[in-house]
Amino acid sequence: MTENSDIDQLSRSGLFTPFTHGSLRLRNRFAMAPMTRVKSPGGTPTAEGAAYYRARAAAEVGLIITEGIYIDHPEVGRDTDQETSVPRLSGEARVAGWRTVVDAVHAEGSAILAQIWHTGAHGLTMEPTPDMTAVGPSTIAPGEGSWAMRGLTLDELGDITRAYADAARNAQLAGFDGVEIHGAHGYLLDQFLWHRVNRRTDGYGGSLGANARFPAEVVAAVRAATGPDFTIGFRFSQWKAEDYTATLARNPGELAELLTPLVDAGVDIMHASTRRFWTPAFPDQPGEDGGRGLAGWTKKLTGLPTVTVGSVGLATTMQGDPHPDSDDWADELRRRFDREEFDVVALGRTVLTDPAWLRTAGITTG
Numbered sequence: 001m002t003e004n005s006d007i008d009q010l011s012r013s014g015l016f017t018p019f020t021h022g023s024l025r026l027r028n029r030f031a032m033a034p035m036t037r038v039k040s041p042g043g044t045p046t047a048e049g050a051a052y053y054r055a056r057a058a059a060e061v062g063l064i065i066t067e068g069i070y071i072d073h074p075e076v077g078r079d080t081d082q083e084t085s086v087p088r089l090s091g092e093a094r095v096a097g098w099r100t101v102v103d104a105v106h107a108e109g110s111a112i113l114a115q116i117w118h119t120g121a122h123g124l125t126m127e128p129t130p131d132m133t134a135v136g137p138s139t140i141a142p143g144e145g146s147w148a149m150r151g152l153t154l155d156e157l158g159d160i161t162r163a164y165a166d167a168a169r170n171a172q173l174a175g176f177d178g179v180e181i182h183g184a185h186g187y188l189l190d191q192f193l194w195h196r197v198n199r200r201t202d203g204y205g206g207s208l209g210a211n212a213r214f215p216a217e218v219v220a221a222v223r224a225a226t227g228p229d230f231t232i233g234f235r236f237s238q239w240k241a242e243d244y245t246a247t248l249a250r251n252p253g254e255l256a257e258l259l260t261p262l263v264d265a266g267v268d269i270m271h272a273s274t275r276r277f278w279t280p281a282f283p284d285q286p287g288e289d290g291g292r293g294l295a296g297w298t299k300k301l302t303g304l305p306t307v308t309v310g311s312v313g314l315a316t317t318m319q320g321d322p323h324p325d326s327d328d329w330a331d332e333l334r335r336r337f338d339r340e341e342f343d344v345v346a347l348g349r350t351v352l353t354d355p356a357w358l359r360t361a362g363i364t365t366g
């Protein structure tokens, strides 16, 4: 059971020490997880959006990772009506809108990364629209698997790579400390990483290393566009929004094969997205390794700092069901931090519903 003493220990733990890696400087180890809001008219963030992020920064969240921001590509995802758009990062007005958000967060002493996103075949298959084509790594006919999609051509891969680079460059112009490339949850880059929907035989699929080639090319293009002093995060996950049991890697060796090309391409910080931070990634591994979470394995295998996430401070699942085993999350979080499984912990639904959740929960430097 999470007791007040566990919360006190968390407050006094290393989670309130600063973090520095490359050009990224954080005053503590708490991040706001990226959460889509669909509240940017015409793709431009509003003053309300700036206030929303500022409130979390003002309440001791040391790193803000924005909601997913669409890169500029015709098949990026569903663009809904003016009142309810996903934000973008192209054009002067949008860059200026983001600059307001960035300045507000910086004024509170926190750092901010822009999460850049292409949905690929995801989302479109959930709600297909006649004018949009679901694109992904491979052509998969309806009924042939869970997702139907048209495989992207090499020219299109080049266009998408450039669009990621342009979005990152615009993020830099808006003053962001860096970007987080969204390669998780079944969206485009995750579709390349996932053997189930990546059936390519042209060097962009066929082995774990080849599956990582396109995401790695995106990372390299972002690095080339932004230079050495701009943080590049990469978010990945085993789970997909439609399939919580999906796996990219069945063991640490496979995970290393997938992640190494990304590291070599220039990622600074890895965000291992899990639904529950305490779930062992590979429970069959012997000894202490059997309890290591996905962020812990990622840190061990890549040598990069990692972000962990998933149900911190929550007693229920995404569906509202009680967690059978989340009772001692505060103690568990501190112990995993002390074992150097992760460097930063991201908070999702807690800070979505309560900007000052850290203080509300009693987790504070005082």
Ligand SMILES: Cc1cc2nc3c(=O)[nH]c(=O)nc-3n(C[C@H](O)[C@H](O)[C@H](O)COP(=O)(O)O)c2cc1C
Residues within 6 Å of the ligand: 033, 034, 035, 036, 037, 067, 068, 115, 182, 184, 185, 235, 273, 274, 275, 309, 310, 311, 312, 314, 346, 347, 348, 349, 350
């Ligand atoms: C409303 C909502 C929107 C989300 N949007 C995104 C997103 O845009 N990008 C992303 O990588 N994850 C997204 N997620 C997943 C969160 O970043 C996070 O991984 C998840 O909520 C688990 O953390 P939690 O248990 O602390 O909420 C979203 C989650 C929620 C609840």
